Amino acid sequence: MNAPPLVFVSATSGDLRSVRKLVSQALLTIGCHPVEQSHFGPDYREVRKMLGDRIAECQALIHIVGFRYGAEPDPARLPQGAERRSYTQLEYDLGRELQRKRGDGRFRVYTFVCPEGFPFDAEPEAEDDEKRGLQSAHRRAILGGEILYETPADPAGLEARIHVLREEARRLRVEHERHRGTMLAVGLAIVLALAGIGGGVYWYLPRHVERTVAETIDPAMIGERLRTEIRARFERDAEAARSEGKHWGALRELEKGRDAALARVDDVVATIREGLAGNPDPIFKEASRILEKEGGESALQYLESHKAEALAGIDRAATQEESALNNLKKKLQPLLLQADLLETKQDRAGALALLRTVADKAPGWWEARLRLGDSLYFMALYAEAEPHLRAALALAMDEKDRAVASNDLAQLLKATNRLVEAEPLMRRALAIDEQSYGPEHPDVARDLNNLAQLLQATNRLAEAEPLMRRVVKIFEKSYGPEHPNVATALNNLASLLQDTNRLAEVEPLMRRALAIDENSYGPEHPKVAAALNNLAQLLQATNRLAEAEPLMRRALAIDEQSYGPEHPNVATDLNNLALLLQDTNRLAEAEPLMRRALAIDEKSYGPEHPNVAIRLNNLALLLKATNRLAEAEPLMRRALVIFLLFTRATGHEHPGLRKVFGNYRQLLLAQHLPAPQIQTRLAEAATAAGYGAAEWATVQAAWK
CATH class of the missing domain: 1.25.40.10 (Tetratricopeptide repeat domain)
Incomplete structure (x- = not known):
């Protein structure tokens, strides 16, 4: 039976208590066991050791950062020079230390920084300015450092992000199984040694454990017998110490040894119970039988004699899951090849469908998630692309x-x-x-x-x-x-x-770059077209329009010949040439080029792509220049709606949004509309993009 990886959940119980519960549930669904620590003592050293031991048992730590500092060790009892840290901040520090010590392959810290708009739980009471400042400093240290972090917009986004760690959990489980196997086949010896066999005074395991039922091992009964023996051993040695007149410090050390031994009993019981569940490993089963019948020394001798055999079995088991994934990857390679070929034919929709299939069949394959994310990114489906790219980053094990x-x-x-x-x-x-x-x-x-x-x-x-x-x-x-x-x-x-x-x-x-590309590719290559465009735009910026125009026309001809008349690169060339013609007041020549560029991008990217909004804006400005305001208005409005849709979908303002907003407002002013009507038109565009009245008012206020 595979033991689930342990993942420590670090978040305050004030503003993030609901999130802690949600993350714990999400971890269970991907085969991990969440670990939390809710009760702390006031002493810094004791808390640090307790948390360090607890986190060291885990294979990962999830640190969720809000704006609340939370509880902390008593500042008056901090060691000299120690920095004030809340319990959750201390958990983060210990996790980072463990990650550096073990390496990413053995321990990971996942950090989520909740932004201002995150729906936090209502705080039980406001914190003082000093605590707020300490938490703000912690947030700044993460946001300004080089440690990877993520900023989920809401609990659903955080939950989705936990779910894409499924493959990471699988890898942790393989690594955990490797070490668990050692624990079961060899590490039972460690547990027994910790329990006192061969040197411990009070961590003592009785040599003979009676079986309550023939051929049946009862871990709970073993535990009770262990506790009885440990306590009896302590009483005998304590009485001997008193008879010898030893200092009270010696008795105190005996008590510490007894308590430590008793604390280990649960580990022994859990190890036996886990190892015997389901279809137990033969070596472990026999070692447990020997432990019950003959005692710890015999069990240790048996385990040592079979250590090499046990380790070989562990390595075989650990590679089975990896082998299954590798076989699946090979089966999916034809679909990736087909997607590549469809992309060369500009059938991006067909390629995207195949990439979705590959990622769905192998959600834990980092390259499949990367390819899907890259394809969605190219098509400006940014909100959908982002979780796949984040998953690819989480799943990639190789640094490169x-x-x-x-x-x-x-x-x-x-x-x-x-x-x-x-x-x-x-x-x-x-x-x-x-x-x-x-x-x-x-x-x-x-x-x-x-x-x-x-x-x-x-x-x-x-x-x-x-x-x-x-x-x-x-x-x-x-x-x-x-x-x-x-x-x-x-x-x-x-x-x-x-x-x-x-x-x-x-x-x-630019001229050197153009010469290199012409020499490398020949005069009719698309790379040459790009270099021509760059040089032409420089000439346009320096008002050498007559020199720029033939370069732009040559770039257009090359791209049409290379890609065909409906390629997005052709649309870019058409747009550049149209803007130059507009600068030379040849508006009648510019307009059909702009309309053709718009049609190409609509077909290539879909009607709501940001590139389409740019084309709409340019065409609307040209129509405005020819005083065709009524024709220009719906185009500019549509450009604004597209940028608003983009901003709403991604949660981040498009760089062109404010410019198009200003252009649309100026266009409405040019139509001599009264101010209330202009505000109504702007609000209608926002409504078309899904903004409510209050939300739209907030957006506009932020621009002032």
């Missing part, structure tokens, strides 16, 4: 795989404008890859590029620039100065320099 999953999840968080959450993931991936590959590996360059682009998005351009320059150097050293990856790095660096308005430095980088 964790780096990949961390990066992909970070890209989703960046796309949903959660840059603060994305950054520690990117830094974690970078640290893993630097440790795994060294500081000049191409994968490290990829991580540096991702982090630099995030820093660029948060306007930390001075921090981003040296990272991007390092990327260029790594790629030049790894691949040579004329490699396409160098061209990509040059383009990214040029984009950053363009943001700092150093246009004179930008152009030579």
Whole structure:
């Protein structure tokens, strides 16, 4: 019978008491046994030791962080120099210490930081400012550190996140079974030794245990006999100590030994009961029989003589589950191949259906969850993609795989404008890859590029620039100065320099990137089209429109030839060219290009994708420029609704939302609508996106 992994649940019983119960129930459903500690003494040292022992019995710890500090050891009794920590904070500290000691494969700490809008339980009483400050400091330390954490929006999200740890529980169970097997086949010897065989004075096991029923072992009866023997042994030795006139300290030590021995009896009973349940291991069964009939010394001798045989059986059992999963993966590989082929044909819906099937059949396979999450992310189904990417990160056991999953999840968080959450993931991936590959590996360059682009998005351009320059150097050293990856790095660096308005430095980088791509791929390759677009937009920004236009038209022709006329890259080219034509006041030429770009993106991504909203906004602005306000209004309204839907679905504001909101408001003003009617139109758009009146008022107030 497999013993379930033990998972310590760490959360305050004030604002998170309902969550503790929910998490414990969720753990039971995935085959784990929740462990909690509700009663604490006032002394710091005793509490720390008690919690340390309790957590050390577990294979994982779940730490849920709210805004309440909770109970703590008596501050007046803290050792000199010790920091004030609540019981739950102390649990977190001990869990992190154990994780560092054992390694991720043997112990994990999962941290969930509940945000401001989380539905906390009503607090029994308000905490003072000092305690609030201590808890705020704990939250900041987690949010600002490099330790992975998650921010569930509500209890349902937290419960779902616990459920995706099913495979992690499976791995913990395999590891636990490995050590449990040792406990049953070899570790019974440890329990017996702890009970006093071969050296303990009071941890004494009687040599003969009578059987109440022939060939039946009663663990409870063994326990009672053990307790009787331990107490009797203590009385004999205590009487001897008194007769010899020993100091009271000697008696106190005897009492401590007795109490410690009595505390171990339950361990012995539990080990015997667990090992004999179901279909017991033959070695364990025989050792238990010998223990009952002949005593502990004989049982220890038997176990030692069969230790090698027991360990071999443990290794075989531990690999069976892993083997079954590997066989399932092999069976699912054809579906993954089919999905890959469908994606090459732009049948993303068909590929997504197959990836869903694979992930459903093997929910504990990190790569299946990653592939599904990446596909959903590409289609801008961010809310659905996120739990799969988080599951992939939790399930990945290899550090290099964790780096990949961390990066992909970070890209989703960046796309949903959660840059603060994305950054520690990117830094974690970078640290893993630097440790795994060294500081000049191409994968490290990829991580540096991702982090630099995030820093660029948060306007930390001075921090981003040296990272991007390092990327260029790594790629030049790894691949040579004329490699396409160098061209990509040059383009990214040029984009950053363009943001700092150093246009004179930008152009030579872009032209070098274009030359590399033309030399590497030939003049008609899509990579060349992307480089042409970058250079053309720079020329447009420097008002060299006549130079920019032929480059944009060449990029469009290349992408149409490479991908066909209905590809999203073609839509991007059409949009760029249309904006340039608009800048040269050729609005009649620009309009059909914008409409075609809109149609392509609607077909490629669906009608509610953020890219579609961008196309709608651009077309509406063009119509506004031609004074066709009535035609422009429903397009701009639809763009606003899409961004609102995105924001509501992800819980995070889309970067383009406020701009489109302002554009729509200006369009309504241009129609000379009275202020109340403008507010009504804006509210109608919010209602169409599912916002209630109060919620919409809160959103608008936050923008002021």
